[in-house]
Each structure stands twice: as structure tokens, then as C-alpha cells.
Amino acid sequence: MRKGFFFVLPSLTGVILFLLLPFADVVRRSFFDVLGNAFVGLRNYQTVFQNGAFLQAASNTLRFTAVCIPLLVTVSLAAAVLLKEQKGMGSIFKSMYLVPMAIPVASVVLLWKLLFDRSGILNGLFSLEIDWMNSEYAFWVLVFSYLWKNLGYDVILWLAGLAGIAPEIYEAARVDGAGQWRCFFSITLPNLLPSLYTITVLSFLNSFKAFREAYLVAGDYPHQSMYLMQHLFNNWFRELSLDKLAAGAVINAAAILLLVMLLRRAWEKE
Amino acid sequence: MKGKLPMLLLGALAFLCCYPVLFLLTGTLMDNGELREALSPVVQQSGGAVTWRLLPRYPTLQHYLELLLDEPEFFVMFWNTVKLTAAILAGQFLIGTPAAWGLARFCFPLRRLLSVLYIILMMMPFQVRMLSDYLVLDRLHLLDTHAGIILPAVFSTFPVFIMYRFFRAIPEAILESARLDGAGVLQIFFYIGLPLGAGGIVSALVLSFLEYWNLIEQPLTFLKDKSLWPLALYLPNIGAEKAGTAFVSSVFTLAPAVFTFLLGKDYLEQGIAAAAVKE
Structure with missing residues (x-):
């Protein structure tokens, strides 16, 4: 059955050539100076961890993740549970939730700009005077756009989880006199726990794409509350600070791996 | 409720x-x-x-006419986006489909390790891959070329993961009976794997289409020459004083994605849900 390996070979060659080898070089470079010649030990890591912009970007990214993911996971679960009960219109709504996924970021930039301008539609509608993109609110604009974009994706994932729960369990519970809420907390939620891991991880991965909105709406230097890791890396790239970039990439990869493994551990305990 | x-x-x-x-x-x-x-x-x-x-x-319909007649730049960018997306999708299909089949239906040493590796790689966002992509493109002299955007994307492991999930779901009994009838490894892949896994392949390609039609980070980093840029980088640069053009360009960018979405909506849903199924 070794023939299977030959099916994988073209892909694996590309993966090694384009991903693994260069990343190994990045790890090596993270311990060398900017020209890649002199070994400097952990100095690049030290520089990065003392870099104000890095700390800002890291804390924004963490804050963004900590706010967005619980919000998205709960809202989409609520929508999925309600949607499952609907006949007819339900499947149309489900498709409509997916539309934002298909809308290219570049196409909505225009709407975002007109919506969140100081004299934009939103302020006009509610007679507000908020400068959305140039204040702390910029962070929340980004949160909103992430939720808007990913709601449908998570609803589909939850619905897949919900479809896996046997209807007999609900029937039995109803015969025993359990109400709707009781059913939700005692049957639906515990049975959805396995889906929670996948949904959290996928939502986390999608959260990195929020940079696109941030970049297209606000450019290279957005308000500091929406300054993300990718902004910082772009700046380092432009300055050709390859040493910092190498250390930063390794730190990011390690953090993502660690988080995914922690989630997996927590999930397998269930 | x-x-x-x-x-x-x-x-x-x-x-x-x-x-x-x-x-x-x-x-x-x-x-x-x-x-x-x-x-x-x-x-x-x-x-x-x-x-x-x-x-x-x-x-x-005046703005539509204006765009069609007066904005040759737009069509260059539009064509760039079409070219990039089509090449990436074709590559992912050619390289990714056999890889997913190999990982899903064969036992060979390191198979498990490879599966885990592919999943880990799938999770790494561009900010992690940025420097390594740059190093490899620089060495191959592919900076500032479309090939430099296409090649790394072709070897993305995400479509492999999605197709893998669908190939796994094909019952072993079907393959077994084909083997008994004397079908070879390749015959089984082409005549059973591809048709029965077609849903998964389409799902992966729809997801990829939506992703790469929308590509921003890579061209922004690796393409200096603006005539190579995809639409996504061009649109935000249209000033508000040319609002009509901005609106029409946005709609033209949107149209292929929405069209793909409407055609492939069921596959898209299956593709998303495929990740949620526990093995």
C-alpha cells in the first residue's frame, strides 16, 4: 500500500520546498543578525518582546480574539438553534447569512468608509458625532465587520453539530416533561461540546483575515486600537528588519500552535 | 421560542x-x-x-458605460485577478486532489504524521508565512511576478484537508469490490475516487475561489509593479469624487464571487460543515 505515498508526493515536495524549508530558515534567522551571518542567541527575541509596537499589536490581537470569538460563537449558536426550528424560510436565511463570505472585502470597503465616516451614514442615522475610524471605536468597527463576515460560516458549523443529535433524545425528554429551555441546556449544549473545539479553532483562524478590512479601510497606519500583527510585520518588512520579522514569525507560529493544542487538550477532557 | x-x-x-x-x-x-x-x-x-x-x-446605467469605456486600468486588474485565481485553483486541483486521496485511502509509513503536519500548516496565517514566502520567492527570482503569488498558494494544505474529509467518507467496500474486479490503483482513483469525491473537490474549490478572489496580503507584499495588482488592491484607491466608478467597480468585483456563491452554495455549505465532522 506504499503506492499511496506517490499520490502525496507532488504536494509534499511543494510543501517542503515552499513551506517547511523556508520556515526552517526563518527559525535559523531568528537567532542570527539581520544579514543572517552572526549568531546572536536570543537577542532578536529580546528586541521583539521589548518593542512597543509589537506589544501593542500583540495585545490588540489578543483582545480582538478574546472579544470576537466568544461573541461570534454565541450569536451563531443562537441563530443556528432558532434556524433549526424554522421551516421554509430557514434555508433561505441560512444562505443569506453566507453572503458576506462571498462579498470581497474590497467591494465593501466603500460601504464601510461611508458608513463609519465622521459625517457618515451611521452618525446621520442616529444623530451621533462619533469619529468611528479614528478613535477607540475603530476596534469595535473591526469586531462588527468580523462578526458580519463570519456569522454564516459558524451557523453552518453549528447546524452540522445540531444535525448530529438524535431527535429521539428530544422526544424522550419531552415525554418526561422537559421544557424548551431544559432541553436546550440538558441535551443540546452537552451534545454540541465536541463541535465547540472545531468551531473555536476555525473562528480563530478566520480572525486573522480581519486584517484585510482593517488595511483596506484604514491603510498602513490605522488607529492604534486596530493596529494588528500584520500591520507591524508589513512595516518591518518594508524596513527590511528581517531579524525582527523572523523572531516575530516564530513567536506567532508558537503561540498559534500552543493555543490550538490547549484547546484540543481541554476538548479531549470532555 | x-x-x-x-x-x-x-x-x-x-x-x-x-x-x-x-x-x-x-x-x-x-x-x-x-x-x-x-x-x-x-x-x-x-x-x-x-x-x-x-x-x-x-x-x-451611465456609470456602467463609463467604466466599460473609460477605465482600461480596471480591466487589467480584473484580468490579473482572474488569472491568479484560475491558476491557483487549477494547481490546487492537480496537486491537492491526489494528495488528499493518498492520505485518505492508503496506509504508508508517516501517513499520520503527514496528516497532522498538513493540519498544522493549514492553520498558519500569512503573518507567519510572510518571511518564509519572501525568502523562497527571492531565491527563485519570483518576486514581483504572478508565479510568486500562485505557487505558494497551489501548495496550500487547506483544500487537501477538505477533500481528505470527503474521500474518507467513501465506503471501503466499494473500493474493495473494484479491486476484486482487477482495477488498479490509478483506475480506482480516476473512476471511483474522483466521481464519488466530486462534492468534496467542488467544495474545496468554491472555498478557495472565495479566498483567492479576495487575495490582499500576498500581492500587497510581493508585487511592487502596480500593473500586476489584483482588483482588491485597486478598488480602495478610487477616490470618493469618482464615486460612480467606485460603485460600479465594486459591483464588478462582487459579481463573480456572488455568482460562484449562488451556483456552489450547497457545496460551500458541505465544505464548511466537513471540518466539523469528528472522525
Whole structure:
């Protein structure tokens, strides 16, 4: 059955050539100076961890993740549970939730700009005077756009989880006199726990794409509350600070791996 | 949870999700006067706030004509995006499909390790891959070329993961009976694997299409020459004073994605849900 390996070979060659080898070089470079010649030990890591912009970007990214993911996971679960009960219109709504996924970021930039301008539609509608993109609110604009974009994706994932729960369990519970809420907390939620891991991880991965909105709406230097890791890396790239970039990439990869493994551990305990 | 309230909430949410499409379409149909009037608070800082009508007062196709006749730049960018997306999808199909089949239906040493490796690689966002991509493209002299955007994307492990899930779901009994009838490894792949896994392949390609039609980070980093840029980098640079053009370009960018979405909506749903199935 070794023939299977030959099916994988073209892909694996590309993966090694384009991903693994260069990343190994990045790890090596993270311990060398900017020209890649002199070994400097952990100095690049030290520089990065003392870099104000890095700390800002890291804390924004963490804050963004900590706010967005619980919000998205709960809202989409609520929508999925309600949607499952609907006949007819339900499947149309489900498709409509997916539309934002298909809308290219570049196409909505225009709407975002007109919506969140100081004299934009939103302020006009509610007679507000908020400068959305140039204040702390910029962070929340980004949160909103992430939720808007990913709601449908998570609803589909939850619905897949919900479809896996046997209807007999609900029937039995109803015969025993359990109400709707009781059913939700005692049957639906515990049975959805396995889906929670996948949904959290996928939502986390999608959260990195929020940079696109941030970049297209606000450019290279957005308000500091929406300054993300990718902004910082772009700046380092432009300055050709390859040493910092190498250390930063390794730190990011390690953090993502660690988080995914922690989630997996927590999930397998269930 | 009975009654009209949930329906109303769900409906409102659905409207919110789709409103941007309506907004863009409305904008393309407004004449210059109406656009100028509506957008003047933002464009000319004339005080007050932008008010937006749900439907245009005097619908016109003038901006569509203007874009078709006066903006050759737009078509260069549009063509760039088509070229990049088509090449990436073709590559992912050619390279990814056999890889997914190999990982899903064979036992060979390191198979498990490879599966885990592919999943880990799938999770790494561009910010992690940026420098390594740069190093490899620099060495291969592919910076500032379309090939430099296409090649790394072709070897993305995400489509492999999606197709893997679908190939796994094909019952072993079917393959077994084909083997008994004397079908070879390749025959089984082409005549059983591909047709039965077609749903998974289409799902992966629909997801990839939506992703790469929208590509921003890679071209932004690796393409200095603006004539190579995809649409996504061009659109935000149209000034608000050319609002009509901006609206129509946005709609043209949107159209292929929405079209793919409408055609492949069921596959898209299956592709998303494939990740949620526990093995």
C-alpha cells in the first residue's frame, strides 16, 4: 500500500520546498543578525518582546480574539438553534447569512468608509458625532465587520453539530416533561461540546483575515486600537528588519500552535 | 421560542448580511447629481451627514458605460485577478486532489504524521508565512511576478484537508469490490475516487475561489509593479469624487464571487460543515 505515498508526493515536495524549508530558515534567522551571518542567541527575541509596537499589536490581537470569538460563537449558536426550528424560510436565511463570505472585502470597503465616516451614514442615522475610524471605536468597527463576515460560516458549523443529535433524545425528554429551555441546556449544549473545539479553532483562524478590512479601510497606519500583527510585520518588512520579522514569525507560529493544542487538550477532557 | 419573534430576528439578521449588495447596486444606478448630493458631507466636508436612499431616484446605467469605456486600468486588474485565481485553483486541483486521496485511502509509513503536519500548516496565517514566502520567492527570482503569488498558494494544505474529509467518507467496500474486479490503483482513483469525491473537490474549490478572489496580503507584499495588482488592491484607491466608478467597480468585483456563491452554495455549505465532522 506504499503506492499511496506517490499520490502525496507532488504536494509534499511543494510543501517542503515552499513551506517547511523556508520556515526552517526563518527559525535559523531568528537567532542570527539581520544579514543572517552572526549568531546572536536570543537577542532578536529580546528586541521583539521589548518593542512597543509589537506589544501593542500583540495585545490588540489578543483582545480582538478574546472579544470576537466568544461573541461570534454565541450569536451563531443562537441563530443556528432558532434556524433549526424554522421551516421554509430557514434555508433561505441560512444562505443569506453566507453572503458576506462571498462579498470581497474590497467591494465593501466603500460601504464601510461611508458608513463609519465622521459625517457618515451611521452618525446621520442616529444623530451621533462619533469619529468611528479614528478613535477607540475603530476596534469595535473591526469586531462588527468580523462578526458580519463570519456569522454564516459558524451557523453552518453549528447546524452540522445540531444535525448530529438524535431527535429521539428530544422526544424522550419531552415525554418526561422537559421544557424548551431544559432541553436546550440538558441535551443540546452537552451534545454540541465536541463541535465547540472545531468551531473555536476555525473562528480563530478566520480572525486573522480581519486584517484585510482593517488595511483596506484604514491603510498602513490605522488607529492604534486596530493596529494588528500584520500591520507591524508589513512595516518591518518594508524596513527590511528581517531579524525582527523572523523572531516575530516564530513567536506567532508558537503561540498559534500552543493555543490550538490547549484547546484540543481541554476538548479531549470532555 | 415559538411565535413570530425568532423569525423576525433571523430575518433582520439576514437583511443585515445582504444589505451591502443592495447598497452597492443602488449606488451604481444613481446619477452623478444624486451621488454628489448624497455623498457631499464626506467628499466635500459640507456639513451634515450622508443620507442614503434605499432606491435611486432616477436610475441610470451611465456609470456602467463609463467604466466599460473609460477605465482600461480596471480591466487589467480584473484580468490579473482572474488569472491568479484560475491558476491557483487549477494547481490546487492537480496537486491537492491526489494528495488528499493518498492520505485518505492508503496506509504508508508517516501517513499520520503527514496528516497532522498538513493540519498544522493549514492553520498558519500569512503573518507567519510572510518571511518564509519572501525568502523562497527571492531565491527563485519570483518576486514581483504572478508565479510568486500562485505557487505558494497551489501548495496550500487547506483544500487537501477538505477533500481528505470527503474521500474518507467513501465506503471501503466499494473500493474493495473494484479491486476484486482487477482495477488498479490509478483506475480506482480516476473512476471511483474522483466521481464519488466530486462534492468534496467542488467544495474545496468554491472555498478557495472565495479566498483567492479576495487575495490582499500576498500581492500587497510581493508585487511592487502596480500593473500586476489584483482588483482588491485597486478598488480602495478610487477616490470618493469618482464615486460612480467606485460603485460600479465594486459591483464588478462582487459579481463573480456572488455568482460562484449562488451556483456552489450547497457545496460551500458541505465544505464548511466537513471540518466539523469528528472522525
